[in-house]
Amino acid sequence: MDRGFATNAFLTAVADTPAAFLARLTATRKPPMLRRLPDGSFLSLIGPVPVRIVECEITIATAAGRRTGVYRLATSLLDHRRYPAFDLVKLYHERWEVESAYFAIKKSMLGRRVLRARTMPGIAQEVYALLSNYQIIRIAIADAAHARPDLDPDRASFSIALQAARDQIIQAANVLAGTIIDLVGTIGRAVLDQLLPARRQA
Numbered sequence: 730m731d732r733g734f735a736t737n738a739f740l741t742a743v744a745d746t747p748a749a750f751l752a753r754l755t756a757t758r759k760p761p762m763l764r765r766l767p768d769g770s771f772l773s774l775i776g777p778v779p780v781r782i783v784e785c786e787i788t789i790a791t792a793a794g795r796r797t798g799v800y801r802l803a804t805s806l807l808d809h810r811r812y813p814a815f816d817l818v819k820l821y822h823e824r825w826e827v828e829s830a831y832f833a834i835k836k837s838m839l840g841r842r843v844l845r846a847r848t849m850p851g852i853a854q855e856v857y858a859l860l861s862n863y864q865i866i867r868i869a870i871a872d873a874a875h876a877r878p879d880l881d882p883d884r885a886s887f888s889i890a891l892q893a894a895r896d897q898i899i900q901a902a903n904v905l906a907g908t909i910i911d912l913v914g915t916i917g918r919a920v921l922d923q924l925l926p927a928r929r930q931a
Contacts, residue, residue, distance in 0.1 A: 731824070735803065737776040744778045744805055751804045751821055754782075760803070768814040772807065781807050783814045826883075833887045834863055866890050866916070873917030884924045893919035 735752035743750045754760075760773035760782055770783045783802040788795055802821055806812040835841060838859060846852045870890050874882040893916040913921070 737778075740780075740803070740805075741776050741778055749805045751802060751806070751817055751824075753821065754801045754803050756799075756801070758801070766809040768809045770809055770814045770817075773803075775803060778805065779807060780805060781809065783817050785814075785818045787818075829887075830863070833891075834859055837888050837891055838863065866894055869894070869914060869916040870920055873913050873920045876913050876917065877921065880921075880924075881927065883928050884926070885920045886923060886925050889923045890916050890920050 730750065730752045732753040732755045735754055735758075740750060740752065760775055760780065762771045762773060762782075764772045766772065766781070770781050773780050773782050780803045783804065785800050785802070786797060787800050788797040800818075800821075802817060804812070804817055806817070844852055844855045846855050866887065870885045870887065871882065874880050874885050897915055
């Protein structure tokens with residue numbers, strides 16, 4: 730989870746369930762080091778919860794330039810042999826994928842427009858429609874990626890899939906399904922024909 734959710738109360742509540750957590754801490758939170766572990770992480774406490782702290786230096790490159798900062802992650806996975814620090818850093822990097830989902834909905838699907846509804850039921854209906862359509866497009870992308878076991882699904886473009894879906898609706902092409910189910914389909918073929926470049930390693 731991101732740093733905005735890593736409050737003492739919330740982490741304590743999660744720790745009381747069978748779930749484990751991996752959360753980024755704000756820069757101002759510096760839990761005490763109780764014991765340093767061989768992988769560079771250390772044991773600590775957040776409120777009453779025993780945690781392991783992983784500190785890592787991450788460089789973010791954007792069109793505006795490069796920025797390097799220290800990220801401090803807290804986890805309830807205390808066994809450094811079973812859950813090495815580097816694996817946890819890579820796992821947290823995958824959490825950023827949710828930001829891509831928000832971007833796909835807000836910019837690609839909505840074009841940065843606000844919802845049109847002015848009532849709570851109408852807003853709920855629009856949100857569910859957006860999420861349903863988003864999920865359908867992601868299923869089409871997943872089916873296409875599954876057809877190519879060597880393919881990293883991160884190379885599949887949501888924008889390409891969305892445009893292909895829009896074209897299908899506007900042109901009403903192949904609206905009658907045949908007897909053979911094509912899991913890749915027109916949307917999937919468009920995605921596979923226009924793959925994104927391979928991502929840099931975290």
